[in-house]
Amino acid sequence: MDEIRNDDNKKETRNTRQKKLIIDCLNKYGSNHMTVEEIFNLIQQQDTQISIATVYRNLRLLEEQGLVNKVFVADDATAYYEIKDAASSHSHHHLICRQCGAIIDFEDDLLEALEKMITLTKGFQVQDHHVAFYGICRDCTEKNKAAQDAVEKPAPDEARQ
Amino acid sequence: MDEIRNDDNKKETRNTRQKKLIIDCLNKYGSNHMTVEEIFNLIQQQDTQISIATVYRNLRLLEEQGLVNKVFVADDATAYYEIKDAASSHSHHHLICRQCGAIIDFEDDLLEALEKMITLTKGFQVQDHHVAFYGICRDCTEKNKAAQDAVEKPAPDEARQ
DNA sequence: ATTACAACTGATAATAAATAGCGACAATCT
DNA sequence: AGATTGTCGCTATTTATTATCAGTTGTAAT
Ligand SMILES: [Zn+2]
Ligand SMILES: [Zn+2]
Ligand SMILES: [Zn+2]
Ligand SMILES: [Zn+2]
Numbered sequence: 124m125d126e127i128r129n130d131d132n133k134k135e136t137r138n139t140r141q142k143k144l145i146i147d148c149l150n151k152y153g154s155n156h157m158t159v160e161e162i163f164n165l166i167q168q169q170d171t172q173i174s175i176a177t178v179y180r181n182l183r184l185l186e187e188q189g190l191v192n193k194v195f196v197a198d199d200a201t202a203y204y205e206i207k208d209a210a211s212s213h214s215h216h217h218l219i220c221r222q223c224g225a226i227i228d229f230e231d232d233l234l235e236a237l238e239k240m241i242t243l244t245k246g247f248q249v250q251d252h253h254v255a256f257y258g259i260c261r262d263c264t265e266k267n268k269a270a271q272d273a274v275e276k277p278a279p280d281e282a283r284q
Numbered sequence: 285m286d287e288i289r290n291d292d293n294k295k296e297t298r299n300t301r302q303k304k305l306i307i308d309c310l311n312k313y314g315s316n317h318m319t320v321e322e323i324f325n326l327i328q329q330q331d332t333q334i335s336i337a338t339v340y341r342n343l344r345l346l347e348e349q350g351l352v353n354k355v356f357v358a359d360d361a362t363a364y365y366e367i368k369d370a371a372s373s374h375s376h377h378h379l380i381c382r383q384c385g386a387i388i389d390f391e392d393d394l395l396e397a398l399e400k401m402i403t404l405t406k407g408f409q410v411q412d413h414h415v416a417f418y419g420i421c422r423d424c425t426e427k428n429k430a431a432q433d434a435v436e437k438p439a440p441d442e443a444r445q
Numbered sequence: 446a447t448t449a450c451a452a453c454t455g456a457t458a459a460t461a462a463a464t465a466g467c468g469a470c471a472a473t474c475t
Numbered sequence: 476a477g478a479t480t481g482t483c484g485c486t487a488t489t490t491a492t493t494a495t496c497a498g499t500t501g502t503a504a505t
Contacts, residue, residue: 134480134481135473135480135481136481136482137471137472137473137480137481137482138472138473139471139472139481139482139483141482141483142482159462159463160462172483172484173483173484174483174484174485175484176463176464176465176483176484176485176486177482177483177484179462179463179464180464180482180483181482183463183464193358193359194358195356195358195359197354197355197356197414198354198356200361200461200462200491200492201461201462201463202462202463218402218406218408218410220408221411227406227408229402229406231398231401233394233397233398236394237392237394238417240392241379241390241417245379245388245390245422246421246422246425247379247381247388247417247419247420247421247422248419248420248425249379249417249418249419250382250418250419250420251417251418251419252415252416252417252418253358253414253415253416253418254413254414254415254416255413255414255415256399256402256408256410256412256413257410257411257412257413257414258408258409258410258411258412259408259409259411260407260408261406261407261408264407264409295451295452296451296452296502297452298451298452298453298500298501298502299501299502300452300453300454300500300501302453302454303453320491320492321491333454333455334454334455335454335455335456335457336455337454337455337456337457337492337493337494338453338454338455340491340492340493341453341454341493342453344492344493361462361463361490361491362490362491362492363491363492
């Protein structure tokens with residue numbers, strides 16, 4: 124009988140205005156991997172009454188339902204959120220820029236082979252993985268190069284701001 | 285000439301009793317990836333006066349000097365520490381058991397290829413990476429199998445504790 | 446050994462991210 | 476409409492970590 128009662132543990136979720144605002148927000152800016160604060164600040168412009176506790180609560184619920192993705196960036200204890208739509212459900216990796224903090228998505232499946240190897244050599248049954256590459260993004264690389272050039276050849280005036 | 289002046293920014297570090305205790309502790313249990321609390325509790329047995337703030341401080345210094353490694357496990361906001369000796373300086377990956385929480389080291393270099401690809405396709409200059417595989421460790425897999433067997437064939441008494 | 450100076454210490458306050466508790470509200474179903 | 480109960484906004488709490496600060500100690504030069 125216990126098993127039957129267990130069906131109950133998928134508690135039904137409601138469609139509140141606040142939840143819709145959060146999903147809309149993530150759909151709009153979600154590819155930027157937003158913090159709770161950022162989400163809260165944006166939503167406040169449409170709903171000045173909303174509480175940040177509600178944002179936390181809903182993000183947790185949405186994550187439990189598998190509708191959003193909670194991303195951690197080592198070295199930074201705060202969570203970042205993104206929509207987990209059809210395209211990105213296919214768990215991707217993150218490129219994190221040490222200069223500007225940008226979090227960039229990267230699709231790839233090369234780790235499947237590695238997972239098989241781990242199961243074989245370590246007896247560890249891999250369910251999924253979190254991968255982050257740290258470095259300097261394209262934009263910052265270009266900015267740095269420009270700044271470097273400006274130093275090398277004294278530069279035509281406007282190069283210095 | 286700038287390079288010479290840069291030597292200054294390595295502020296000199298001192299050899300205190302507390303720092304030694306922390307390194308000893310990590311050398312002894314370091315392969316277990318300990319939390320600050322765990323390190324603090326163990327050291328307290330040898331130095332009842334030590335403050336947990338000192339443990340935090342020294343771990344931060346040691347990490348900045350590259351002597352210890354700070355490991356984050358997504359979904360868990362607390363940091364884990366391990367010694368970064370010759371063997372493990374060669375940045376390894378972590379297998380994290382969802383059942384017992386074990387953090388297991390895994391040596392591998394297959395990601396170099398992936399890093400090259402990222403630089404090519406995304407223009408992102410990879411400096412290093414953090415990789416974690418989540419799943420069930422060998423011990424837990426075996427325990428689960430044993431438990432499962434115990435249910436299937438009613439079991440010779442001692443199987444139930 | 447004495448001195449001097451900055452890095453360090455222990456105790457505690459402060460910060461930051463996230464959660465828990467609670468009375469009131471409102472989404473959903475009959 | 477009425478009942479149920481998930482959710483809301485508010486506030487207090489918890490947890491991990493850092494900042495502060497007066498007193499201490501490692502280190503190196505005298
Ligand atoms: Zn960047
Ligand atoms: Zn992403
Ligand atoms: Zn395990
Ligand atoms: Zn490790």
